Amino acid sequence: MIDTVGLVFVGFGLFFDLAGCLGLVRLPDVYNRLQASTKCVTLGTCSILFGTFLITGINGAGIKALLCIVFVALTSPVAAHAIARASHRGGVKLWKGTVVDRYAEDQEGEA
Template sequence: MINIIGLIFISIGLAFDFFGCLGLVRLPDVYCRLQAATKCVTLGTCSILFGTFLIVGFTAAGLKSLLCIIFIILTAPVAAHTIARGAHRAGVKLWKDSIVDKYAEDKEGEA
């Protein structure tokens, strides 16, 4: 029974991974791609690792997969935020139909 629950978690994770990468290919802008891909792929990979933990059980591999879940949840938003900040400071343009850019207004206020 717990193996079936683990396989269901792995299926959810696979769906999230695939649609995140589809957004990475399809969306028009760096920031849109970052928003789609980072959130979807983080949740999908954490779901796959949790399914691995449920199937393998309390062995060394299962506990290492729990450790890997904690590590990915802590580091993926940091990496995404740093990439977005670096791209905005390097002068990557927004999409032509974007209507608001709060970070540029904040930089205007600082200068």
């Protein structure tokens, strides 16, 4: 029974991983791609790891999978934030359909 639940979690994770990678291919600029891929791939991988925890049960490997969930969930948004800020400061253009860019306006005001 609990194995089935774990396999269902792994299946959800696979779906979200695939959707995130599809977003990586389809969306137009770095910032949009970061949004889609970070969210979907983080939840997908966390879901796969939780399924692993359910299937293996409470032993060494299961607890390590839980710790790995914590690590991935903490580090992945920080990495996305760092890359987004670096690419904005490094001068990567936003997509041409972008509505508003307060960040560039404020930086020009400072300089």
